Amino acid sequence: xxxxxxxxxxxxxxxxxxxxxxxxxxxxxxxxxxxxxxxxxxxxxxxxxxxxxxxxxxxxxxxxxxxxxxxxxxxxxxxxxxxxxxxxxxxxxxxxxxxxxxxxxxxxxxxxxxxxxxxxxxxxxxxxxxxxxxxxxxxxxxxxxxxxxxxxxxxxxxxxxxxxxxxxxxxxxxxxxxxx
Amino acid sequence: xxxxxxxxxxxxxxxxxxxxxxxxxxxxxxxxxxxxxxxxxxxxxxxxxxxxxxxxxxxxxxxxxxxxxxxxxxxxxxxxxxxxxxxxxxxxxxxxxxxxxxxxxxxxxxxxxxxxxxxxxxxxxxxxxxxxxxxxxxxxxxxxxxxxxxxxxxxxxxxxxxxxxxxxxxxxxxxxxxxxxxxxxxxxxxxxxxxxxxxxxxxxxxxxxxxxxxxxxxxxxxxxxxxxxxxxxxxxxxxxxxxxxxxxxxxxxxxxxxxxxxxxxxxxxxxxxxxxxxxxxxxxxxxxxxxxxxxxxxxxxxxxxxxxxxxxxxxxxxxxxxxxxxxxxxxxxxxxxxxxxxxxxxxxxxxxxxxxxxxxxxxxxxxxxxxxxxxxxxxxxxxxxxxxxxxxxxxxxxxxxxxxxxxxxxxxxxxxxxxxxxxxxxxxxxxxxxxxxxxxxxxxxxxxxxxxxxxxxxxxxxxxxxxxxxxxxxxxxxxxxxxxxxxxxxxxxxxxxxxxxxxxxxxxxxxxxxxxxxxxxxxxxxxxxxxxxxxxxxxxxxxxxxxxxxxxxxxxxxxxxxxxxxxxxxxxxxxxxxxxxxxxxxxxxxxxxxxxxxxxxxxxxxxxxxxxxxxxxxxxxxxxxxxxxxxxxxxxxxxxx
Numbered sequence: 001x002x003x004x005x006x007x008x009x010x011x012x013x014x015x016x017x018x019x020x021x022x023x024x025x026x027x028x029x030x031x032x033x034x035x036x037x038x039x040x041x042x043x044x045x046x047x048x049x050x051x052x053x054x055x056x057x058x059x060x061x062x063x064x065x066x067x068x069x070x071x072x073x074x075x076x077x078x079x080x081x082x083x084x085x086x087x088x089x090x091x092x093x094x095x096x097x098x099x100x101x102x103x104x105x106x107x108x109x110x111x112x113x114x115x116x117x118x119x120x121x122x123x124x125x126x127x128x129x130x131x132x133x134x135x136x137x138x139x140x141x142x143x144x145x146x147x148x149x150x151x152x153x154x155x156x157x158x159x160x161x162x163x164x165x166x167x168x169x170x171x172x173x174x175x176x177x178x179x180x
Numbered sequence: 181x182x183x184x185x186x187x188x189x190x191x192x193x194x195x196x197x198x199x200x201x202x203x204x205x206x207x208x209x210x211x212x213x214x215x216x217x218x219x220x221x222x223x224x225x226x227x228x229x230x231x232x233x234x235x236x237x238x239x240x241x242x243x244x245x246x247x248x249x250x251x252x253x254x255x256x257x258x259x260x261x262x263x264x265x266x267x268x269x270x271x272x273x274x275x276x277x278x279x280x281x282x283x284x285x286x287x288x289x290x291x292x293x294x295x296x297x298x299x300x301x302x303x304x305x306x307x308x309x310x311x312x313x314x315x316x317x318x319x320x321x322x323x324x325x326x327x328x329x330x331x332x333x334x335x336x337x338x339x340x341x342x343x344x345x346x347x348x349x350x351x352x353x354x355x356x357x358x359x360x361x362x363x364x365x366x367x368x369x370x371x372x373x374x375x376x377x378x379x380x381x382x383x384x385x386x387x388x389x390x391x392x393x394x395x396x397x398x399x400x401x402x403x404x405x406x407x408x409x410x411x412x413x414x415x416x417x418x419x420x421x422x423x424x425x426x427x428x429x430x431x432x433x434x435x436x437x438x439x440x441x442x443x444x445x446x447x448x449x450x451x452x453x454x455x456x457x458x459x460x461x462x463x464x465x466x467x468x469x470x471x472x473x474x475x476x477x478x479x480x481x482x483x484x485x486x487x488x489x490x491x492x493x494x495x496x497x498x499x500x501x502x503x504x505x506x507x508x509x510x511x512x513x514x515x516x517x518x519x520x521x522x523x524x525x526x527x528x529x530x531x532x533x534x535x536x537x538x539x540x541x542x543x544x545x546x547x548x549x550x551x552x553x554x555x556x557x558x559x560x561x562x563x564x565x566x567x568x569x570x571x572x573x574x575x576x577x578x579x580x581x582x583x584x585x586x587x588x589x590x591x592x593x594x595x596x597x598x599x600x601x602x603x604x605x606x607x608x609x610x611x612x613x614x615x616x617x618x619x620x621x622x623x624x625x626x627x628x629x630x631x632x633x634x635x636x637x638x639x640x641x642x643x644x645x646x647x648x649x650x651x652x653x654x655x656x657x658x659x660x661x662x663x664x665x666x667x668x669x670x671x672x673x674x675x676x677x678x679x680x681x682x683x684x685x686x687x688x689x690x691x692x693x694x695x696x697x698x699x700x701x702x703x704x705x706x707x708x709x710x711x712x713x714x715x716x717x718x719x720x721x722x723x724x725x726x727x728x729x730x731x732x733x734x735x736x737x738x739x740x741x742x743x744x745x746x747x748x749x750x751x752x753x754x755x756x757x758x759x760x761x762x763x764x765x766x767x768x769x770x771x772x773x774x775x776x777x778x779x780x781x782x783x784x785x786x787x788x789x790x791x792x793x794x795x796x797x798x799x800x801x802x803x804x805x806x807x808x809x810x811x812x813x814x815x816x817x818x819x820x821x
Contacts, residue, residue: 019215022211026208031198055208
């Protein structure tokens, strides 16, 4: 019955404590969150973990949804921030893990193996820098450059530059692999 | 430009997998659950219960704190500051900034998880007064009567500035258990008059639960109650730079006598025992059975998910010839992982990750099954150990505590050890944990953070799993000619009868590979102004016997697998060489006494303890001591009123 209500209206209702609205909204948004999480991380396992983090924290975050932005834009910003944060945590974890020895090394190798099995594009995107990958992921997710700029809090020009840069890199990777 | 982008878009759409239906459902349920918790928590009357249920003393103190808003504010600020200083880099943007404690997403095992969040979440919005008022009246009454007994005790003449202990009666009775957290403890060891009872006997203790619980309490903004503090466990939490044994002996005691920091007229006898650390490559193959509590109460971020992460850390420490099995108890007990080679980490991790908290704790056969599994795995020359991980539900099948102890003791004699890991707070049954681990010849540890898991299950794993000496007992006989009074600091729950020392049938604590154990006696030399008791008018004058010996130390231990004990003896004299690394142990012992409301400390307070600890921090490679000093500062702030 609430399927025709807009995301924004649902989000505002959820922010006021309407459980049914929250339920419908998360149900409706889940696949989009997961998809973006996959594009940002390039692996199903990490995407699942990231989505879980977001789901756990979303109730607290939705309370601060003011209704000024488009819900999708707002949600994508949440996802991108969570992904950034996760990477930061991984980076410090990787540093902390230096002394952990063989088990951690084995785990990382296992990660690397799984990565080889995923699609070429996903794999190639993992080779991009975080900035380029995030920007490309958003644009590939049907965000306009303007929306991506808003989510990432950068200028539209930077988005355009990053997209063309990312495309160049992907093309180069492809050519290198085709020749090999 | 758009064409190739469209190609990419199509490729990406094809590459993006659909979300797994089960995961999706679980995530949606998690979101909904957290949403509802958040809504409920907006109702201001609802108490949040993960915090420790406080005992009488802390209750009173927190009440004062609560009503003195300035003190409370100071304390709160200090907690936040310390939390940030102590737990530096792993900040998580997903921390709920205020409000209730959320169910946190369980993580893939290797990740450092939201330590800051876990430390901070309970701070916000903790209702203090409710907890106090929830105190059972039945609980208050005996404590109050004990209080009046203390007050009524006549104050004998004392050296100025030193308070007097209540009449020393071995009052071992525990407080009646009104809340669901039970702590094993007894009244502080009373002062002993050497002439009347020259011999002190106790079992060593390598548990560290008390320190972790104390840290958890302080991080939540509560001073721990006196019964949560077992001084020997605080002292033994830290590694010390004691002389390592040489030759074939499993451990070596070193004794030194030094000035007591808190009393210029007494001395501290410092007994340090350092266990040998055999080469890891030489250790026998290990059979581990994880007996995991999966009752509904384990379904909190700091319980089952932390447990999974902790065990994942530990797996990395095992070698290929070690074997692991997993048995759960809750609802229906069952073996969820058959004995599996430790090298097959994927299978083990998959089994761990499948664990789910749910149902009540009533696994009739959990413990029996764990032991049966361990027995089936055992082979000649291997070490078998059951590791029980729980938040306090000990309905492992035998509901009668003494039958449970007997069962475990029986299994211990058949060669399977038991260690107990406690998780979470709220219904932590510390007393039972202690009893089980003691009877199972194992260690009890409390895991409140991943860092603690790292310490217990990674850094000190060898010690936790490989015993090098069993039934280690210490007996000290003091010389009445030189020592007027003495007092053992800590080890209240480990007291043994004098005759038990030579009785090899009496169980005592064990030392694992590389463990360091410390025992401290405060002694008052004859003629010291600090002597609290007057000499007897009708007593015989002490014989000026063997000159300058303060006492005589006897140590008994069994090598693993042996039924007869070995004896180590050494005299305690004033001219023993000073021992390395005693200052920090003294600072911690003093800290413990401050928290227990020690009556022997005079004006010596947190400032002095912090100074002493800081001056003796040493290398502190793992940062344990730094953390302890921060906890001292926190306790100081919390106790300032």
